[in-house]
Amino acid sequence: MAPVDPHSFTDSLQPFATHVALTLFLDFSSSSIIGSAVISLPTSHSGPLTFDSRAISISAVLDPVSLSPLPYSSSSSDPIKGTPLTVTLNHHSAVLILFSTSPTSSALQWLSPAQTSSRTHPFVFTQCQSIHARSVFPCQDTPAARIRYSARINLPLPLSAVMSASKLARRNPAAGEAAPAVPDSLWCAPGRVVEEFTMDQPIPPYLFALAAGEIGGRDLGPRTRVYAESGSDVLDAAAKEFAGVEEMVRVGEALFGPYEWERFDLLVLPPSFPYGGMENPRMVFLTPTVIKGDATGAQVVAHELAHSWTGNLITNKTNEDFWLNEGFTTYAERRIVEVVQGKERADLNIGIGWKGLIEEMDRFKDNMQFTKLKTKQEGVDPDELYSQVPYEKGFQFLWRIERQIGRPAFDDFLKKYIATFKFQSIDTETFLEFLKANVPGIENQINLQLWVEGTGIPPDAMEPESKIYTKIVSLAQEFKLGKIPREDEVAEWNGQEWELYLENLPNYVDPTQVAALDARYGLSESRDWEVKVAFLQLAISSGCTQYFGAVERSLKQVGRMKYLRPLYTALVRGHGKDEEKMLGRRIFAEAREFYHPIARCVVESIFSQHL
CATH class of the missing domain: 3.30.2010.30 (Zincin-like)
Known part of the structure; x- marks a missing residue:
């Protein structure tokens, strides 16, 4: 076996599927999906064909034409990759798999009516990045494989569905239209509706998305x-x-x-x-x-x-090349923001990102290989490795190239890059070859190997330069001397300015200063979650126990991992105090079912690292 991806059982000697036709019955009572998948290949194939799956029950594997059984096997599961499903084909160009998902599916979160805004009807949604599509349906769950798909979703009234696809129809279910996985008595039960979707452009499986409510x-x-x-x-x-x-x-x-x-x-x-x-x-x-x-x-x-453009049109071939998605997208985002909201706003973004990148260097100080752009991830869960490094170091790399050759030339390069590789999945080596071919001599002007394979922040990375950025950093330095910003100094600040200010404060400051800052500006109850969480993280690390109530409320109100990571990490580190650790564990025990399965695993990992 020659795997194409350290996070997938997909074999490079086997063909990639080109289309998946899904029939999905959403069973809110059991928090599961009963489904079928007709997986089509580009040509007929004989021999084994391996799919990824995780916490999926397979009831049958069939020839989609004759409905005769096809031999299949599942070996022992891997804690990161899940379970391989290997089907043996004999000149088949498609295979029909009947399956059901588990309530423990890592991609699916089923919300009870009490957990929704209306408190009347349930809700379900998927999150398939990085390797969670395999817990929704069997597939070659690697970004190297791009598929088109169609879907028929059977769900209870009055709910409706949306997907990462074009919606074709909404109609009452009719007898005879269900896949063999779903009995007619279920499919045509009263009070249900069928919605049909199609995605006619090839996407990597992690971009499969469904929500219903x-x-x-x-x-x-x-x-x-x-x-x-x-x-x-x-x-x-x-x-x-x-x-x-x-x-x-x-x-x-x-x-x-x-x-x-x-x-x-x-x-x-x-x-x-x-x-x-x-x-x-x-x-x-x-x-x-x-x-x-x-x-x-x-x-x-x-x-x-x-x-x-960067991620959906051109996709990283594996998660080891994740920076090709996120570094390019962070660069492209800031170019869009610069046009729409102005250069100062874009510079603030760069400044916040620069600070975040420095913090990631500290996070990975004992595993600096994870500060490389091109990483080795065999045996590593990509969710645990998730960081700002591919975003911000990737951005800095592209920004360095732009400064070297000039923005007009780099814009031409970007457009050519996107047009050349659209609807493809590529690796870092392919990008570097394209860069050197289209920008002759760039390897003599920029140390490409250091940027891609080196650890840490390269010496030719650059902190942003702007008046507003410099002013905010200067005010943060003055706070260390006991000075709280005056109202006139912050009168025009939005959330981003406060976020940058808070992120440039030391991890620990005198608790009375923290309280005085909050008393003047109400940061602990800010409507902007970036500001609120940055302030509460400072309050925890500074030992301000009067804010523990606000910390608890926040951790029970949102499940965004960008906020869960720093707050739970600050609590469980505890700075030698058991009070914070016990608070963190109690909050998680009470909020656990509110969080998406991916977030639960991340928080559990934080606890395991700080026993």
Whole structure:
């Protein structure tokens, strides 16, 4: 066996599937999906064909034409990769797999009515990045494999579904249309509806996305629409926050070439969603914490939009090349922000990212190999390795190239790069070869090997230069001397300015200073979650026990891992105090079922590292 990916059982000697036709029955009562998948190959194949799966029960593997059984086997499971499903084919060009998911699926979060905004109907959503699609349906779960798919979703009324696909129809289920996995008595049960979708452009499996619940929507432009739970105030706030998204799409096209995905719709999920945003084509998933009330939350949308070119059109071949997705997208996001919101706002983004990159160097000080752009991840869970390194070091690498050859030349290079590799998955070596071929002599001007394979931050990386950035950093330095910023100094600050200020404060300051800062500016109850969490992290590390109530409320209100990681880490480190550790464990025990499975695993890992 010659695996194509350290996180997949997919064999390089076997063909990649080209299309998957899914039939999915959403059973909220058991928190599971009963489904079938017709997996099509480019040509007929004889011999073994291996798929990835995790916590999936296989009831049958069949010839999709004759419905005769096909031999298959499942070997022992791997703690990271899951369980391989190997089917033996004999001149077959497709295979039908009947399966059901587990309530413990790592991709699926089933929310009870009490956990939703309406408190009337349930909700379910997927999060398939990095290697969780295999817990929704058997597949070759590697970004090296790109598939088209269709889906028929059977769900209870009055719920509706959205997917990373084009919606074709909504109709009542009819007898005879169910896959063999779903009995007619279930498929055609009264009070249910079928929705049909198709994705005609090839995507890596991690971009498969599904959400179902009581969902409403509002148009933002001719190809943009925002969705959220019906009956909540989130939809109104999101429509206001993201009103400029259509302009962002036009800016992205001017910078990077045609937008290839037809629509750019947004779904604001319940607060347990574990990421800020997920770039699923046609249907970006967002956390409600990006709604800040001042339109600055649209910068997360700019990042997910940028993925439409770098990540969705061109995808990293494996997670060892993750920087090709996130480094390029962080660069592209800041170019979009610079046009839409101005250079100073983009510089603030760079400054916040620079500080985050420095902090990651400290996080990985005992495992500096994970500060490389091109990493080795055999035996490593990509969720545990997730960091700002591929984002910010990747950005710095591309920014370094731009400074070397000039922005006009780099813009031409980017457009050519995207046009050349669109709808492909590539590795770092392919990018470097393309760079050297199209920018002759670049390897003599920039140490490419140091940037890609070296640890730490290269000496030719650069901290941003701008008046507002310099002023904020200077005020943070003055805080160490006991000076709290005056109202006139911060009068025009938004959340990003406060975030940058707080991140440049030392990890520990006198508790009375922390309290005085909060008393003047109310940071512990900020509407901006970036500000609130940065302040609460400072409060924990400074031993300000009066803020433990705010910490607990925050950890029980959102499941975004960007906030869970620093707050739980600060608590369990405890600085020699058992009180913080005990508080962290109690909060997690009480909030655990609110978190998405991916977030639960991350928090459990934090506890295991700080026993």
